Amino acid sequence: MYDAYWERGGRAFDTAWLYGHTYGPGCCERTFGAWAKSRGVEKEVWVLAKGARTPECLPDRVEVQLAESLDRMERGGAALYMLHRDNLEVPVGEFVTVLADLVERGLIGAYGMSNWVAGPAPGGRLLRPGARSSGARRCEQPVQPDRHGAPYLPGDGERP
Helix, strand or coil, rough: CCHHHCCCCCCEEEECCCCCHHHHHCCCHHHHHHHHHHHHCCCEEEEEEEECCCCCCCCCCCHHHHHHHHHHHHHCCCCEECCCCCCCCCHHHHHHHHHHHHHHHCHHHHECCCCCCEECHHHHCCCCCEEECCCCCCCCCEECCCCCCCCCCCCCCCCC
16 A cells, blocks of 8 residues: 555655554554665655544653654654644643654654644633534634644734
């Protein structure tokens, strides 16, 4: 499958710490990494890695999961790292601090969020793009990154 995708010009690969967990932790990342290495294309692939999926969606698990993912794929970094799920119990800033540090250290090129709610929440908490939440409104304007790359809805108060 990877060969067919590559031969047709595909260069971006979506991986996640949890993908294929039923078949053994990291089996999909190991398979992808072995394929890229066997074809000599490790430096040509663009990797989107994901982690922090429920119940592991905690700031102190982000770097641990990223390190495990990179080790499985035999890579030194990922172009983009996304948090797989939201955790409404944790302030956004705690995640941003960890992710910004990973960017500064060169382990990831950028970061984002997958399956996070969008819009302001009660109490002024910024919610994230994508997820479903009964308390969130649908985002009708583009989510913009703040100086650390975190999502920000213009007009919803100070940038985080």
